Amino acid sequence: MQDDSIIKVKNVNFHYGDFKALTDINMDFEKSRVTALIGPSGCGKSTLLRLLNRMNDLIDGTRVEGEVLFEDKNIYDSNVDPVEIRRRIGMVFQKPNPFPKSIFNNIIYGPRLLGVTGKGDLRDLAEQSLRQAVLWDEVKDILGQSAMMLSGGQQQRLCIARALAMKPDVLLMDEPTSALDPISTAKIEELIEGLKKHYTIIIVTHNMQQAARISDYTGFFYLGKLIEYNLTEKLFTTPDVKQTEDYITGRFG
Amino acid sequence: MYLSSVMSRQLKEIVIKNIFFLFALVSIFILGLIIVFLFREGVPIFKVVSVKDFIFGNEWYPTYDPPDFGIWPLIVGSIIVTLFASLIAVPLGILSAIYISEIAPPLMKEILKPVIELLAGLPSVVLGFFGMVVIAPFLQETFDLPTGLNIVNVSILLAIMAVPTISSISEDALYSVPREFKEASYALGATKFETIVKVIVPAALSGISTAVMLGMARAIGETMVVLMVAGGAAAIPESIFDSVRPMPASIAAEMGEAPFRSDHYHALFAIGVVLFFMTLFFNLIADYISTKFKEVGTATL
Ligand SMILES: Nc1ncnc2c1ncn2[C@@H]1O[C@H](COP(=O)(O)OP(=O)(O)OP(=O)(O)O)[C@@H](O)[C@H]1O
Ligand SMILES: [Mg+2]
Numbered sequence: 430m431q432d433d434s435i436i437k438v439k440n441v442n443f444h445y446g447d448f449k450a451l452t453d454i455n456m457d458f459e460k461s462r463v464t465a466l467i468g469p470s471g472c473g474k475s476t477l478l479r480l481l482n483r484m485n486d487l488i489d490g491t492r493v494e495g496e497v498l499f500e501d502k503n504i505y506d507s508n509v510d511p512v513e514i515r516r517r518i519g520m521v522f523q524k525p526n527p528f529p530k531s532i533f534n535n536i537i538y539g540p541r542l543l544g545v546t547g548k549g550d551l552r553d554l555a556e557q558s559l560r561q562a563v564l565w566d567e568v569k570d571i572l573g574q575s576a577m578m579l580s581g582g583q584q585q586r587l588c589i590a591r592a593l594a595m596k597p598d599v600l601l602m603d604e605p606t607s608a609l610d611p612i613s614t615a616k617i618e619e620l621i622e623g624l625k626k627h628y629t630i631i632i633v634t635h636n637m638q639q640a641a642r643i644s645d646y647t648g649f650f651y652l653g654k655l656i657e658y659n660l661t662e663k664l665f666t667t668p669d670v671k672q673t674e675d676y677i678t679g680r681f682g
Numbered sequence: 683m684y685l686s687s688v689m690s691r692q693l694k695e696i697v698i699k700n701i702f703f704l705f706a707l708v709s710i711f712i713l714g715l716i717i718v719f720l721f722r723e724g725v726p727i728f729k730v731v732s733v734k735d736f737i738f739g740n741e742w743y744p745t746y747d748p749p750d751f752g753i754w755p756l757i758v759g760s761i762i763v764t765l766f767a768s769l770i771a772v773p774l775g776i777l778s779a780i781y782i783s784e785i786a787p788p789l790m791k792e793i794l795k796p797v798i799e800l801l802a803g804l805p806s807v808v809l810g811f812f813g814m815v816v817i818a819p820f821l822q823e824t825f826d827l828p829t830g831l832n833i834v835n836v837s838i839l840l841a842i843m844a845v846p847t848i849s850s851i852s853e854d855a856l857y858s859v860p861r862e863f864k865e866a867s868y869a870l871g872a873t874k875f876e877t878i879v880k881v882i883v884p885a886a887l888s889g890i891s892t893a894v895m896l897g898m899a900r901a902i903g904e905t906m907v908v909l910m911v912a913g914g915a916a917a918i919p920e921s922i923f924d925s926v927r928p929m930p931a932s933i934a935a936e937m938g939e940a941p942f943r944s945d946h947y948h949a950l951f952a953i954g955v956v957l958f959f960m961t962l963f964f965n966l967i968a969d970y971i972s973t974k975f976k977e978v979g980t981a982t983l
Binding site (some may be wrong): 482485486487489509513515516519520522524526527528529530538539542543591592595 | 691788860862863864866867868869870871872873876880881884885
């Protein structure tokens, strides 16, 4: 992989208290590409994802060794403000988690924190983000209603729109479709397809077909280690490592 | 065989259900009994004085001849000390709840929580005593007053009593704000302070409002403290350093000397009725807020 990478993970070990969840991870994420992280439950995919925008800071007793370079600056340097990082690296969670506020207020939550206050600006931003998330047509008449009234799939697209409203450089998605029906899932996959022109997307998924369909690169994790990291096409057709092959063909012990 | 086991299971369900119903009925029955008693002893006063003159009358001279049964100064006394106490207790209670549930390091939490709970367990007579021998002389000297037993003193003590109620119920409300909301906020680049102010507190608002109402109900019904440190003047106060005679203090102070079933006796019960309605009102508001403004829970799938 040439040096188009926006995030570089270098020799990272990660501990929850005494438990070592990630061992010696080296991984570069290329700009404007979709990278999928796959692997069995508990192998550390979410941990790695949350490491990239310092969400793990919120958990007591965690420890990071190594470096995570975002645009060649280590985000774990003591002079880096995690708030700044999270504004540029957005995140979508496994379970849709809109705030118990109106749809409109959900979208403008982040921009408001950044100091965008003009009514017109906020409205434009909301429309733009909702269009990007392919939700605009469904909610344009009910922007004032509680986001809790939306269906699960709509809520998840709202959460994506909310993250996009921050105009992040990178979008982290942790199993964004695992709680959704096939139709909503297809919509979100389409959406990711459209977003990758402008955003770097890193997505955790348990759905092999999904990883194969939407990603350019795929990393396979097992027990906290990165076993294989390759072009998606290569990894799913002629993987270099036997363990990967066993996993993707479902012959895993 | 199978049928009979289903039958006995159903029977068991019915028996259990009825036992619970019975217990619920007993407490309702007792409450009803108290209310009936309160009204039976209180209502006869209205043969002597009209409801309007009783509630809005400015003179409370129950032992004069002829007596005056106007409890307006007592009502005003109760409302004023409750308001001032709330002014102190509400911010203190809510802020301490926020501090304990969201900000305090674990060790601090371990210390603070039991301390506040201990405050709730403090007998009110001990607090009253503290007001009499510590706060009263202090107020009297620093502000050069005729007496330190006044509105300020009572309000401080009532606030001390209301803080644990407000704090612990608010804390529960804050704890029950789903983790997902906080994570969503942080992931959007919010600071801890922004997350608390814009997400956590609004999501817990109904619980916090309930806490405030219950804290106020606690203050308005408190007897021992107002009896000991309010000063006992049955007049409409003109300054916050005046003495007052809140309703519970009047009842407690005079019940012993009022002849059984005299007008004075009935008047005191009628004060009890008024007080009952006031606390009921606070509780109803608390109840209304907690059901009406409950924010719809976490994301539904
Ligand atoms: N907050 C935590 N405290 C302690 N250990 C944790 C914590 N979160 C995760 N772990 C542990 O770290 C390991 C990796 O967890 P992680 O959530 O990253 O797995 P995952 O690959 O995302 O799994 P899944 O596919 O089930 O989401 C697991 O063994 C888990 O038990
Ligand atoms: Mg996970």
